[in-house]
Amino acid sequence: MSLLQLQNVHAYYGAIEALKGISLTVNEGEIVTLIGSNGAGKSTTLKSICGQVKTQGAISFNGREIGSQPPHQTASEGIAHVPEGRRIFSRLTVKENLEMGAFSVKDKKLIKERTEQAFVYFPRLKERFGQLGGTMSGGEQQMLAIARALMMKPRILLLDEPSMGLAPIIVEQIFDIIQELNREGMTILLVEQNAYQALQIAHRGYVIQTGEIIMEGEANLLLSNDQVKEAYLA
Amino acid sequence: MLYLFCGFYIHKRGFNMISEILQTLPQVLVDGLTLGAVYAVVAIGYTMVYGILEFINFAHGEIFMTGAFVGTSTLLIFNTAGLLSGMPGWVAYILILVTAMLFTGLMGVGIERVAYRPLRKAPKLITLISAIGVSFLLQDIVRFIADLKTGSFLVTGISLYNENVKIKTSSIWDSFDDAFLKTNSIIVLAVAVLLMIGLDIFINRTKWGVAMRAVAQDRETASLMSINVNKVIALTFFIGSALGGGTGVLFAQQYGTIDPYIGFILGLKAFTAAVLGGIGNVRGAMFGGLFIGVLEMFSAANLGIITSGNFGGEYKDVVAFIILITILIFKPEGLFGRAVKEKV
Amino acid sequence: GDSKESGGDATVIKIASQSPLSGGSSVQGEAIKLGGQMALDERKEEFKKLGFDLQFVPYDDQGDQKKGVANAEMIGADKAILAVLGHMNSGVSIPSSVVYEKYNIPMVSPANTATEVTDRKLKAVNRVVARDDFQGPAGAEYAVKTVAAKNIFVIQDKTSYGQGLAEAFKTAAEALGATIVGYEGITVGEKDFNGVLNQVLSKKPDFIFFGGLYNEGGLIVKQAREKGITVPIMGGDALDSSAMVDLAGDKLVDVLYSSVSTDMTKSNKDWADKYKETFDKSVENYSAYAYDSMNVILNGLSKAIEDNDGKLPAREKVRDAIRATTDFEGVATKVSFDDKGDNKYAKVFIYGFEGPTYPGTLISEIEQPK
Amino acid sequence: MNFMDKWKTKLQHLPTQASIYTLFVVVTALSVYFLDKSVVAFLLLLGSLLLLYFTSFKNSVKWAVGGILLFIVIPFATSGGLAHESYMEVATQCGIYIAMALGLNIVVGFAGLLDLGFVAFFAIGAYTYAIFATPQANNFISGQLFPLSGSSFWLFILIGGFVAALFGVLLGLPVLRVKGDYLAIVTLGFGEIIRIIFNNMEKPINITNGAMGLSSIQPPNLFGLKFTFPHQFYFIVVGILVIVIFTVRRLEHSKMGRSWKAIRENEIAAQSMGIPLIRTKLTAFAVGASFSGMMGVVFAAKQTFIDPTSFTLLESITILVMVILGGMGSVPGVILGAALVTILNLQVLTELTNWLNQLTMNGTISIPNALSPSKMQRFIFGAILVCIAIFRPNGLIVAKNRKVDAEQLKAERSHTPVPVGQSTGQSGGVAK
Amino acid sequence: MTILKVAKLVKRFGGLTAVDGVDFAFPKGKISAVIGPNGAGKTTFFNVITGIYKPDEGEIELDGKSIVNVKPHLITSRGIARTFQNIRLFGSMTVLENVMVGMHIHLKTGLFGTLLRLPRNRAEEKRSQEEAYRLLEYVGLESLLNEQANSLSYGAQRRLEIARALATRPKVLLLDEPAAGMNPRETVDLIGLIKRIRQELEITIILIEHDMRLVMELSDHILVLDYGTKIAEGIPEEIRTNPRVIEAYLGKSAAQQGVIS
Ligand SMILES: Nc1ncnc2c1ncn2[C@@H]1O[C@H](COP(=O)(O)OP(=O)(O)OP(=O)(O)O)[C@@H](O)[C@H]1O
Ligand SMILES: Nc1ncnc2c1ncn2[C@@H]1O[C@H](COP(=O)(O)OP(=O)(O)OP(=O)(O)O)[C@@H](O)[C@H]1O
Ligand SMILES: [Mg+2]
Numbered sequence A: 001m002s003l004l005q006l007q008n009v010h011a012y013y014g015a016i017e018a019l020k021g022i023s024l025t026v027n028e029g030e031i032v033t034l035i036g037s038n039g040a041g042k043s044t045t046l047k048s049i050c051g052q053v054k055t056q057g058a059i060s061f062n063g064r065e066i067g068s069q070p071p072h073q074t075a076s077e078g079i080a081h082v083p084e085g086r087r088i089f090s091r092l093t094v095k096e097n098l099e100m101g102a103f104s105v106k107d108k109k110l111i112k113e114r115t116e117q118a119f120v121y122f123p124r125l126k127e128r129f130g131q132l133g134g135t136m137s138g139g140e141q142q143m144l145a146i147a148r149a150l151m152m153k154p155r156i157l158l159l160d161e162p163s164m165g166l167a168p169i170i171v172e173q174i175f176d177i178i179q180e181l182n183r184e185g186m187t188i189l190l191v192e193q194n195a196y197q198a199l200q201i202a203h204r205g206y207v208i209q210t211g212e213i214i215m216e217g218e219a220n221l222l223l224s225n226d227q228v229k230e231a232y233l234a
Numbered sequence B: 001m002l003y004l005f006c007g008f009y010i011h012k013r014g015f016n017m018i019s020e021i022l023q024t025l026p027q028v029l030v031d032g033l034t035l036g037a038v039y040a041v042v043a044i045g046y047t048m049v050y051g052i053l054e055f056i057n058f059a060h061g062e063i064f065m066t067g068a069f070v071g072t073s074t075l076l077i078f079n080t081a082g083l084l085s086g087m088p089g090w091v092a093y094i095l096i097l098v099t100a101m102l103f104t105g106l107m108g109v110g111i112e113r114v115a116y117r118p119l120r121k122a123p124k125l126i127t128l129i130s131a132i133g134v135s136f137l138l139q140d141i142v143r144f145i146a147d148l149k150t151g152s153f154l155v156t157g158i159s160l161y162n163e164n165v166k167i168k169t170s171s172i173w174d175s176f177d178d179a180f181l182k183t184n185s186i187i188v189l190a191v192a193v194l195l196m197i198g199l200d201i202f203i204n205r206t207k208w209g210v211a212m213r214a215v216a217q218d219r220e221t222a223s224l225m226s227i228n229v230n231k232v233i234a235l236t237f238f239i240g241s242a243l244g245g246g247t248g249v250l251f252a253q254q255y256g257t258i259d260p261y262i263g264f265i266l267g268l269k270a271f272t273a274a275v276l277g278g279i280g281n282v283r284g285a286m287f288g289g290l291f292i293g294v295l296e297m298f299s300a301a302n303l304g305i306i307t308s309g310n311f312g313g314e315y316k317d318v319v320a321f322i323i324l325i326t327i328l329i330f331k332p333e334g335l336f337g338r339a340v341k342e343k344v
Numbered sequence C: 001g002d003s004k005e006s007g008g009d010a011t012v013i014k015i016a017s018q019s020p021l022s023g024g025s026s027v028q029g030e031a032i033k034l035g036g037q038m039a040l041d042e043r044k045e046e047f048k049k050l051g052f053d054l055q056f057v058p059y060d061d062q063g064d065q066k067k068g069v070a071n072a073e074m075i076g077a078d079k080a081i082l083a084v085l086g087h088m089n090s091g092v093s094i095p096s097s098v099v100y101e102k103y104n105i106p107m108v109s110p111a112n113t114a115t116e117v118t119d120r121k122l123k124a125v126n127r128v129v130a131r132d133d134f135q136g137p138a139g140a141e142y143a144v145k146t147v148a149a150k151n152i153f154v155i156q157d158k159t160s161y162g163q164g165l166a167e168a169f170k171t172a173a174e175a176l177g178a179t180i181v182g183y184e185g186i187t188v189g190e191k192d193f194n195g196v197l198n199q200v201l202s203k204k205p206d207f208i209f210f211g212g213l214y215n216e217g218g219l220i221v222k223q224a225r226e227k228g229i230t231v232p233i234m235g236g237d238a239l240d241s242s243a244m245v246d247l248a249g250d251k252l253v254d255v256l257y258s259s260v261s262t263d264m265t266k267s268n269k270d271w272a273d274k275y276k277e278t279f280d281k282s283v284e285n286y287s288a289y290a291y292d293s294m295n296v297i298l299n300g301l302s303k304a305i306e307d308n309d310g311k312l313p314a315r316e317k318v319r320d321a322i323r324a325t326t327d328f329e330g331v332a333t334k335v336s337f338d339d340k341g342d343n344k345y346a347k348v349f350i351y352g353f354e355g356p357t358y359p360g361t362l363i364s365e366i367e368q369p370k
Numbered sequence D: 001m002n003f004m005d006k007w008k009t010k011l012q013h014l015p016t017q018a019s020i021y022t023l024f025v026v027v028t029a030l031s032v033y034f035l036d037k038s039v040v041a042f043l044l045l046l047g048s049l050l051l052l053y054f055t056s057f058k059n060s061v062k063w064a065v066g067g068i069l070l071f072i073v074i075p076f077a078t079s080g081g082l083a084h085e086s087y088m089e090v091a092t093q094c095g096i097y098i099a100m101a102l103g104l105n106i107v108v109g110f111a112g113l114l115d116l117g118f119v120a121f122f123a124i125g126a127y128t129y130a131i132f133a134t135p136q137a138n139n140f141i142s143g144q145l146f147p148l149s150g151s152s153f154w155l156f157i158l159i160g161g162f163v164a165a166l167f168g169v170l171l172g173l174p175v176l177r178v179k180g181d182y183l184a185i186v187t188l189g190f191g192e193i194i195r196i197i198f199n200n201m202e203k204p205i206n207i208t209n210g211a212m213g214l215s216s217i218q219p220p221n222l223f224g225l226k227f228t229f230p231h232q233f234y235f236i237v238v239g240i241l242v243i244v245i246f247t248v249r250r251l252e253h254s255k256m257g258r259s260w261k262a263i264r265e266n267e268i269a270a271q272s273m274g275i276p277l278i279r280t281k282l283t284a285f286a287v288g289a290s291f292s293g294m295m296g297v298v299f300a301a302k303q304t305f306i307d308p309t310s311f312t313l314l315e316s317i318t319i320l321v322m323v324i325l326g327g328m329g330s331v332p333g334v335i336l337g338a339a340l341v342t343i344l345n346l347q348v349l350t351e352l353t354n355w356l357n358q359l360t361m362n363g364t365i366s367i368p369n370a371l372s373p374s375k376m377q378r379f380i381f382g383a384i385l386v387c388i389a390i391f392r393p394n395g396l397i398v399a400k401n402r403k404v405d406a407e408q409l410k411a412e413r414s415h416t417p418v419p420v421g422q423s424t425g426q427s428g429g430v431a432k
Numbered sequence E: 001m002t003i004l005k006v007a008k009l010v011k012r013f014g015g016l017t018a019v020d021g022v023d024f025a026f027p028k029g030k031i032s033a034v035i036g037p038n039g040a041g042k043t044t045f046f047n048v049i050t051g052i053y054k055p056d057e058g059e060i061e062l063d064g065k066s067i068v069n070v071k072p073h074l075i076t077s078r079g080i081a082r083t084f085q086n087i088r089l090f091g092s093m094t095v096l097e098n099v100m101v102g103m104h105i106h107l108k109t110g111l112f113g114t115l116l117r118l119p120r121n122r123a124e125e126k127r128s129q130e131e132a133y134r135l136l137e138y139v140g141l142e143s144l145l146n147e148q149a150n151s152l153s154y155g156a157q158r159r160l161e162i163a164r165a166l167a168t169r170p171k172v173l174l175l176d177e178p179a180a181g182m183n184p185r186e187t188v189d190l191i192g193l194i195k196r197i198r199q200e201l202e203i204t205i206i207l208i209e210h211d212m213r214l215v216m217e218l219s220d221h222i223l224v225l226d227y228g229t230k231i232a233e234g235i236p237e238e239i240r241t242n243p244r245v246i247e248a249y250l251g252k253s254a255a256q257q258g259v260i261s
């Protein structure tokens, strides 16, 4: 069943057309990855889904059109986005950052439960509970960003280059966590530069180039595709 | 011999000077705190808006002024309707406070909607221009209405509390004289402290308060957390403006007379206070306001005495600014501001 | 290009006014404009009979000398303007009058008291009010000789009016043997003067002089009394306003002010009532001076027309005719100009407020020193 | 559509442009000359300068045409009507503000330092001349040497600029550690301090004569010719202004201008490129202040009277408004912004007011006194500011980067394959 | 031969010691890498070397001369240039202008020279433009010279930062995560560029990177930091197999696969 569907989506930054008619589908329970070079429009695709950029075309989530609604509404319907560059609230504590992730959750008990769950995934966050987000190292910030997104228990998690700037060991951990989340039933749309690793854990993949989808298919097929190898796996 | 004599003279003068300063010190403190409380609450309004939108809401002083006018005219309307005589003073006080706060709060929201929201993505300084424009508009609109109704924009309202309380500070130490305190000053201080404490709790303890700080730091990401950014900003403007408007009422009650231009000078002082405390920091604004108020009162009362008439009270703002500049040079983020050093 | 501003049959003559109509001192500026307008409107008919259409053009100088000078240049360019009523601020008058002098446009000020205004001996500049160096000493004489003030505290508002008056007062009072125990400035536009008043408390003077406008003066009186400072407080002609009553309320006791006018509401009650009726505003002292100034202007104008056989006179002629004014009886003051343009008749009257009623009671009359 | 395109291509044709432009100038100049006191014609004539900016003439041609307009056409055209001096007064004040706004533009627009006390430098320039061109200086320098004669004015233009620059540096040294909006409030404080000091320096030693101001300042004197009329000052101001614009233009695209902008964009990166932060910021302050200082001297001489009320915070804000309105960092924009605000304030609003007044007095319309247009200037100004901010958020003329001809560079570059490093020895490698 | 040497270098932030007594000698004309977990103090290490932060203790010598307490802009003119982890371009200036800013210290024209614009000054300006252009060619951005810097794609911005740093004509070039955000293809190009810089321009290069393939392929020498201290140093082969490094930084699978190519 398709949970998220984009049909012929165009996105613009002023006069620049960053997406030129993108169509993609994410089914419930899948890990789908979107790969492509710099400036191809990967981040823009995620932003379009969240309503952060102006778009034309159809974006539907769970069968409902969400293309024109404001980001906070989209978020409260169950789409969590871990943005490029982590975007931690640097002057809020780890605790407050997590609280903000759970902004749409009214039930205090639920918030508590999910906080505990986050600590299970990322024990480091428990140690740094009262620390300001901005003073944490890159890897810790990335963990916090993911944990923050999980606080709302999203139907689908959009991850934008979670491995960027992280030590190999952390990258490894993060990919493990993504797979674990997926096993527990979460749908994931993963944007990555690190195409090799992304395709290894994904079910399906899309290749995007200058605002257009140029290829799609099963992840392992893409991994062995010569063109993909040449361009993205080097 | 002559030398000795001079020394003695200077010593005597110094002694006189200190005793003169000490005599009025209680009174200076009382007056300074009262004025400072007004600065402090207005400063909070600047700080909140700055904290969240990172721009100096130049029109905030005018919102304060509008509050003063709304409160005063409400009271005048009560009076002409004959309601005032049958009403205890405190009821009337609360009524005008609430009216003014509601009015200015909504006005703040409206101003944000019309004059600032379209500029969110524009360069920061252009919003400053818009704010300057709004502040001119408000000055003139209020002037126009006051002028139309009363024939002059200098409006003197009704004082609800006029008594004077004597504080026997002389019994603490006999160098002190007694201080007089208007009943209204007590109200100003009490209301200001209540507002400040309430706000502090709101911002630091409630979800919406944290959301405000989150929006302040990163609007785009906040919206990804399902925070309605527009709503948070509107809320900030509502609270900040309502505080400003409420202080306007306190001010009008304290000094009796208001005009459409009180916002400019007071706004400037309050803004200075906000910066002194570390702009964006609510507690800093409170402290800055009280500090500037007392400092100003102290310099106006004693500069002339200290410099034997060479530099008088007219330099009080110079003193305030020099202290501000000195503090900023050594602590560039203000007294309470956290040094958010850019991480390289 | 040549211009004959002929509106139909009657030749247009314009009289301009310049005063601050916007900003903090616009109450006074407005009073000047309205006083002038009232006089002009009253005499429209008279000039119509002479074949002239009299028009009033109020300019807003914003209390800003740049604006004043730019306006003055515009006024100079408008050949139909034959005289100017204004300004309110000496600081605007001084540079603007240089321009009037160039174009021979006579100016009559209803408010400038700074000595420099007429001391430059410009042909175009006149004023109906008393100079600081007359009003200040007159006040000092009264304070020291009659009230027997020994320790005087002087407060001034650090404007050219306030400083001019306060300094003249201070010098004269010292010469008369009083001690100035404090000399302090305040900031115009503020509402809290407790700081300076606390210094007054510690200096314990027996008399306070205030050089400044009623906006601040009224509040100083009020706040002083609330602090328990009961000594007499004296000010200049700028305290001569009903607004003092509004501002200070029942704290308005033992307050003195000097004024160059007799009590208008008594001597000229009809006039005051008419003003109130026309503009729905209470009379300010500047309204009356402006009214008188305008009449001085119009008298000069009509004299110049007469001398010119009923034809439109040149500006120089109007200028000289105005300067030649003698023994004009206005509602507020009598006017005769000396060779500098100062009013020879400017007498100083000392009034006292003994409660919240305006005007105060006339206490003393002081003649101009010879 | 087609029609429009056709016109567009036609307008790009240089000779067509030139002839249309000349026609425009001639028509407006003649109407200013013959119409008596027509603000509209005058504005259009000034507009020809703006139009000049948008033409596609060569730069040198633009400068030449601009010079002719400023020095010959405008003074001559306005001399026809009675309003000559009035126009010249407006133009002179415009010029003064343009120079100040250009100065502030260096500080705010180029170097990105928000300065809310800029008028202080204007005040410093004005007082520098005023104190010595009146007997005032006798109060603290013995020998009754003062006032200096009006011929010292010319020297004082330089002195005023220099003293203001000096103060710029003195202010800058301590405060430039402070950043962003904090800097704004510090400079605001500095502006207020300067004004309050000028307002109170009649004691203990009378230096500035306090609130009474300094009057009867000597007007400029050139070989016995006394400058008292606005049209005379016009030439002084335009002369200085041309130098100022020339300076700004040269600096903008030089090493200095680039380091100012680099600091504005990113201080840390600028530092890492070898740009000394404090020194570069100080030069911005000093150069900007010197323009103001020079115009301060002219202002004092023109007004023959100065007092501290001319140097209020509101004045600083107005100059800032000119810069932001015109377009920060954009020299033509700032010139336009300054001219518009000044003309609006001095002429358009006043004329509008008079016109409405006239209508009221003739009974054509009736406006309650409280709403009388002359009192609504702040309202109108405020409304204009808000509207421009909303509809033109990047300023009237947005700052552009200068484009470089790639082909030419490619052709002219030397062909040594290795462009950098000490080994090339090309220009001595790394500095000591 | 050593060009840059640090000894007992310490940098603290409040209670946190970000760089904790690091000793290291960077050999001249070689490529050295600094690696380590996130928050190990690598960027801080660079910041201290370039004078952005003052070290609390320790010594830094460039060509045998101390550069401790030298202002950042003077360190640049002594021959150290750098790029930044989070890109710091002059966003609203053009690409060419960005590189020309980098030439700042080599331009002699002063304030008066600018105003008078003598032939000498004009020639200098012209020459610097041409040189900037050649640098852009070097990093492959010459076609974008008139674009505004912040409109460039991420990879292009990184290369522009390198060009700008080269414009200062450094002896030592510090690159902070030059490949972050680049895909493998672009990383390969970058590796080529860095090699060329070292060989053709004879510039010593020190880089921080998490992309192990790049590190292993380029570096002659590697310094590993963890919690501010040096936990290992050596040639790539030694580092790859160092158990401490594997445990703290590489992780098992990366150690195996990160270097396959
Ligand atoms: N805020 C913006 N304003 C203008 N153009 C933008 C903006 N953000 C992105 N673009 C442009 O849109 C295009 C797509 O950008 P996007 O950020 O989606 O790329 P990406 O695939 O995420 O690349 P990367 O790997 O660098 O993150 C690029 O050409 C970029 O230059
Ligand atoms: N300006 C600063 N103030 C306070 N702490 C800082 C500052 N800069 C860095 N730190 C802290 O110092 C430690 C080292 O940071 P640094 O940026 O050097 O790490 P890094 O090795 O570059 O990590 P990454 O690989 O994630 O970039 C971190 O814990 C960081 O939080
Ligand atoms: Mg991206």
Ligand SMILES: [Mg+2]
Residues within 6 Å of the ligand: E042, E043, E044, E085
């Ligand atoms: Mg780092």
